[in-house]
Amino acid sequence: MNRTATQPFTGAWRLVRLALRRDRIILPVWIVAISGLAGAVLASYSGTYTNEAERADAAAFGASNPLTRVFDGPASGTSLGAMALVEAFKVLAILTALMSAQAVIRHTRADEETGRAELLGSAVVGRHARLTAALVVTLGANLVLGVAVAGLLVANDLPVAGSFAAGMAAAGMGWVFAGIAAIGAQVLSTTRGANAAAAAALAIAFVIRAVGDLLGHVGDSGVVLISAWPSWVSPLGWGQQVRPYYQDNWWIAGLFAGLTALLVVGAFRLTSLRDVGSGMVPPRPGPAHAGRGLRSTLGLAWRLQRGVLLVWAIGLVGLGAAFGAVGKSAEDLLTDNAQVAQMFARLSPGADVIDVYFTVLMAIVGTAAAGYTVQALLRMRAEEDTGRLEPVLATPVGRHQWLASHAIIAAGGTTAILALAGLAGGLVYGGMTGEWAASTRDVLAAALVQAPAALALGALVLALFGLLPRESGPLAWAALAAALVMGQLGAMLDLPQWLLDVSPFTHVPRVPAEAFSVTPVIWLLLAAVALGAVGFAAFRRRDLAIGA
Amino acid sequence: MEHVIETRGLTKSFGRTRALEGLDLTVGRGEVHGFLGPNGSGKSTTIRVLLGLLRKDGGETTLLGGDPWRDAVALHRRLAYVPGDVQLWPNLSGGEAIDLLGELRGSLRRSRRDELVERFQLDPTKKCSAYSKGNRQKVAIVAGLASDVELFLLDEPTSGLDPLMETVFQDVVHEITAGGGTVLLSSHILAEAEALCDTVSIIRDGRIVESGSLAALRHLTRTTLHVTTREPLDGLETTPGVYDIVKSDGGYTARFEVAADQLGAVVEHIGQHGVVALTSAPPTLEELFLRHYGDELATLAGNGNGNAKPDGAARRRRGGAEASR
Numbered sequence: 001m002n003r004t005a006t007q008p009f010t011g012a013w014r015l016v017r018l019a020l021r022r023d024r025i026i027l028p029v030w031i032v033a034i035s036g037l038a039g040a041v042l043a044s045y046s047g048t049y050t051n052e053a054e055r056a057d058a059a060a061f062g063a064s065n066p067l068t069r070v071f072d073g074p075a076s077g078t079s080l081g082a083m084a085l086v087e088a089f090k091v092l093a094i095l096t097a098l099m100s101a102q103a104v105i106r107h108t109r110a111d112e113e114t115g116r117a118e119l120l121g122s123a124v125v126g127r128h129a130r131l132t133a134a135l136v137v138t139l140g141a142n143l144v145l146g147v148a149v150a151g152l153l154v155a156n157d158l159p160v161a162g163s164f165a166a167g168m169a170a171a172g173m174g175w176v177f178a179g180i181a182a183i184g185a186q187v188l189s190t191t192r193g194a195n196a197a198a199a200a201a202l203a204i205a206f207v208i209r210a211v212g213d214l215l216g217h218v219g220d221s222g223v224v225l226i227s228a229w230p231s232w233v234s235p236l237g238w239g240q241q242v243r244p245y246y247q248d249n250w251w252i253a254g255l256f257a258g259l260t261a262l263l264v265v266g267a268f269r270l271t272s273l274r275d276v277g278s279g280m281v282p283p284r285p286g287p288a289h290a291g292r293g294l295r296s297t298l299g300l301a302w303r304l305q306r307g308v309l310l311v312w313a314i315g316l317v318g319l320g321a322a323f324g325a326v327g328k329s330a331e332d333l334l335t336d337n338a339q340v341a342q343m344f345a346r347l348s349p350g351a352d353v354i355d356v357y358f359t360v361l362m363a364i365v366g367t368a369a370a371g372y373t374v375q376a377l378l379r380m381r382a383e384e385d386t387g388r389l390e391p392v393l394a395t396p397v398g399r400h401q402w403l404a405s406h407a408i409i410a411a412g413g414t415t416a417i418l419a420l421a422g423l424a425g426g427l428v429y430g431g432m433t434g435e436w437a438a439s440t441r442d443v444l445a446a447a448l449v450q451a452p453a454a455l456a457l458g459a460l461v462l463a464l465f466g467l468l469p470r471e472s473g474p475l476a477w478a479a480l481a482a483a484l485v486m487g488q489l490g491a492m493l494d495l496p497q498w499l500l501d502v503s504p505f506t507h508v509p510r511v512p513a514e515a516f517s518v519t520p521v522i523w524l525l526l527a528a529v530a531l532g533a534v535g536f537a538a539f540r541r542r543d544l545a546i547g548a
Numbered sequence: 549m550e551h552v553i554e555t556r557g558l559t560k561s562f563g564r565t566r567a568l569e570g571l572d573l574t575v576g577r578g579e580v581h582g583f584l585g586p587n588g589s590g591k592s593t594t595i596r597v598l599l600g601l602l603r604k605d606g607g608e609t610t611l612l613g614g615d616p617w618r619d620a621v622a623l624h625r626r627l628a629y630v631p632g633d634v635q636l637w638p639n640l641s642g643g644e645a646i647d648l649l650g651e652l653r654g655s656l657r658r659s660r661r662d663e664l665v666e667r668f669q670l671d672p673t674k675k676c677s678a679y680s681k682g683n684r685q686k687v688a689i690v691a692g693l694a695s696d697v698e699l700f701l702l703d704e705p706t707s708g709l710d711p712l713m714e715t716v717f718q719d720v721v722h723e724i725t726a727g728g729g730t731v732l733l734s735s736h737i738l739a740e741a742e743a744l745c746d747t748v749s750i751i752r753d754g755r756i757v758e759s760g761s762l763a764a765l766r767h768l769t770r771t772t773l774h775v776t777t778r779e780p781l782d783g784l785e786t787t788p789g790v791y792d793i794v795k796s797d798g799g800y801t802a803r804f805e806v807a808a809d810q811l812g813a814v815v816e817h818i819g820q821h822g823v824v825a826l827t828s829a830p831p832t833l834e835e836l837f838l839r840h841y842g843d844e845l846a847t848l849a850g851n852g853n854g855n856a857k858p859d860g861a862a863r864r865r866r867g868g869a870e871a872s873r
Contacts, residue, residue: 189677190638285673286641294644295651304637387635391688394599394629394701395652398621543602 011125015133019107027141030099034092034170035148037485041088042156044493046080059083059223064337066330067360069213070323071488073240074225081158081245085166087492091485093173093239094202096145100138100174101181101198107134109185109194128268131182135264138178146171162245169242172256176235177202179263186270196311202236203315207322209237214326235259297397301405304383305376309413312372313420316365320421323361324428324443330357348513358425358446359513365421366450367484367505369414373458374476376410381465381472387546399540403462407532410458415451422447442512449511452524453504457483459531466538469545550577551610552699552730553598558607559754560593567593569754570607575732575747580725582745582762583734584837590754591734592632595703598732599629612699625654630692632704632734634684636676642687643672649691661694667716681708693720700724700731706740718743738833748833750840757840762833769831769839770805773814777801778822787817 049055055078062068062083063075071090076082108131111117117130150167154160177198184197212231219226224246231237238256242249293299334341334353341353348356380403383389392402426443430436460479464472486495486503500506504527507520553575560568568590575581585591596602598611600620609616614623636645646665650656665672668686676684685708692700706714721731721744735741741748742762749759758765770791775781780799784790789810794803806814808831818826838845 284675286644286675288641288643288672290644290647290651294640294648297652300637300648300652303640307639387631387633388637390596390601391629391631391634391649391691392652393601393620394624394627394631395649396621396624396654397652541603544596 008126008128009132010129011120011123012129012132012136015107015120015125015129016136019133019137023103023106023137023141027099027103027137030095031141031145031148034095034099034145035152037095037489038088038092038149038166038170039152039156040493041489042081042084042153042158045084045087046156047494048492049080049083052078055080055083056223062086063218063223063225064333066214066326066333067357069216069225070210070326070330070361071364073209073237074213074216074227074231074243076224076243076246077221078223079245081153081162081166082243085244086240088489089166089169089240090206090236091488092149092170093236094206096142096170096174097177097198097202097236099145100142100178101184101202102195103138103141104134104178104181105185105191105194105198107137108182109188110191113189113191128271131185131267131271135178135182139175139260142171142174142178145174159245161248165242165248165250166244168250168253168256169239169244172242172253173235173239175256175260176263179260179267182267183263183270186267186274192308196308200311200315203319205234205236207319209234209240211322211326212237213240214329296405297392297402298405298408300392301402301409304379305406305409305413308372308376308379309409309417312369312375312413313417316368316372316417316421317424319368320362320365320423320425320443320447321428323358323365324425324430325432327354327357327425327429328432330354348510351513355442355512358429358443359510362422362425362443362446362450363487363505363508365425365447366418366454366508367480367487369417369421369450370454370457370480370483370505372417373410373414373454374461374480376413377406377458377461377465378473378476380406381469384469384544384546390544390546393544400536403536403539407458407462411455414454414458415448418447418451418454419444445511445516449509449516449521450505452521452528453508456504456524456528456531459528459535462535463531463538464535466535466542469542551575552577552579552612553581553732554608554610555594555598556608558594558597558609559605560597560602561605567754568597568604571751571754572756572759573749574759575730577730578725578728579747580721580731580733580745582741582748583732583751584736584738584741584748584833585734585751586736586841589751591751592703593754594751595629595701595732595734598701599624626697627699627701628653628692628695628697629701630688630703630705632707634688636679636684636687638675638677640676641673642670642676642679642683645676645687646672646691646694649688650695653695653697655696656691657694657696660696661690664690664694664720667720668713682710682713685709686713689717689720693724698730700729702731702733704734704736706735706737714740738837742833748836750837752840758836765836766831767808769835770807771811771831772803772805772829773818774803774825774827774829775801775818775823776825777818778824781818781821783817787814790814 049058059075059078062072068075072086073089074086076086111120111130120130146167149170150163153163153166180201181194181198184194188194188197209231212228212234213225215228215230216225218224227237227241231241235256238252242252294303331354334344334357344353344356348359389402393399422444423440425447426440429443430439433439457479461472461476464475468475483503483505486500487505490500504524507524509517509520551574553573555571555573558568558571559566571590571594573583573594583591583594593602597604597609598616600616600623603617612623612626616623640648643665646661647656650661668690670683670686670690676687679687685705689705692702706717709717718740724731733741733744745762747761748765749756751757776797777800781795781802784793784802784804789807791805795801
């Protein structure tokens, strides 16, 4: 009698076709971009290292250098493919995980939030059909991505087996994060919450394996890093342990598939336990009257923004503290190895290795903090798009006043996050070395000096919001992704200097490795003010862009 | 009479769709003005232009003596707005949302606010994410109507309200006008407009096609008479101004419509036959409305299978509907 109870997957195939229709542009763009990036890194790598001796030097450096251990993962020998993949895998894996998590959430939680799921649920559609369709499409997209990556690597004259192992590592990462997102979409009642949970899981996976690789030891050959156990606890670590073109550990595909299956089964269990539309955490009643703090535009903006700020602050303080905690072992590794020390000296002549270490790491924290800036500012677009801004602007609240209240919180929040992350890194490192004052001051400075660059990127988001409201979301994230790629892979990809100069993070003074220089900071702040002014002026002059 | 709202030849396009094509709307002080039209005819677009949320392409607009775009902030101190499809912040309680919107406007009367929460039977401690559409609508209504302002712009305010709450809403609007407030009420519920409005404007395809007091508009259409006489009613068919005659009871009883300007002559004519019973029904707003939309209704009825191509006008309207959402 009750078809949906006995046939929980009824209608899934139709929903798969619906999802493919909705994603016909976004998924192919992701796949082309990710696999294209893999091809580009490889092409530039083969240009940089032309002979075996050069590669051996670089691999030995990568195996012993704590920075490359933290960011690139375990060195895996001197073959061209293996070295290029070590360099590129982190970006491939992060992008693949984001693609997968967003796709699953787009077809599950986002549908429930907008009420589309209710409409679908009233049709002849089984309880598990929507999640099934989301997973089929996402897992399938990852298979296509894996084959595309492998194809591009084979086209670059690399061995076929290793190329497919590399594709498998990327796709496996995507599978696991599709599973994580499926769980998040059941537990959390908002799209933003589910996306944030997936991003947090990604950050944790990165930090765990970074610790594992940092604590590992160099193999007898001198060009291979044997990772410590934490690397095997993280799905990102598994992807790196596939070690394409070196070991081609195909059996790790089993780890990926097994964890994905566990996560998916868990998500289906959760679907059976809850109602359509709700999360696992029921909403609590709130106050009958608004408190003092909520009775202004700034108060409203703070209320809307504080959750996001808190999550990012916790995440980046954790990251800063982790960098501080491994600072001491990084320093020991660096001073023990003459070759690496030499390399560092070339990077910033005359600087202490630990100063260079914090300079480089806080640049990462700076780019991550810009992620907060972008997300906080795009909240304005969400307010406008859903129609929640309309009744606010129908009161005597000026558009500039409303825009300013969000901009103030985003700017203040960015600065606060950087200060806290720098403070955490400095205090933890200080605690391990006993040099409290000096290290806290240096690391805090290294973090805070990132703020003008993050604010300049934020001001670009303001300008986009004013000029191109409907496109501002994708464009803002694309700008951040471009800054990330330029900062992390810019040198490797041999990008021309003028292009690197477009990224605000290129201009950040290299504190504490080098002396602070005020000129670039002033230029960054001027750019921020100019772009921000464009945003304010354009928003005052345009129609509200409500709904799609 | 002073005009609270006045637009002359107002135009607004969204890309290639023209939402307003020369709209002339006048609302006098103290009126409850019904702004009537089906979905997508341009009602919400007009109100958003009046609020300075959209920028007009052409024409003149005056709101409370100011320019809605340039003087938006100053004008908004003197008006309250209730949107028809209210979206609220999911993590705020209903009470918080009411206070927030009221405090931003700066003229929330707290006693009135608590009274309206009570009368609309709203639970202000629930989170906005847990409200049904009707309850979200109540939040916007309370936040708007508890304000001490001159002008109320209500854009299909009762969509989603149950009939009991609709009665409460009508009482509250009567209280507002008794206090001298002006109301622009956009609606497609004609019974509601009939119960509340002194004057109405009917909009079609971004233009006002009929405007005036309800009494004057009634004059433009026909009254229905239901008559029983002692002698058979003859000569009705040839009397000018009589339409749609339905006779029964062997010709002693008849129901027919009479043009307003011929009513006197017709009553005189039936008087000669010895009237036993007579009821007269004034024209309803629905009949007024159908004068302007009757052709469309006929088209829809004629193509009842739903597969027929819409005519050009209907297609234009559909485009307008998408743009105004």
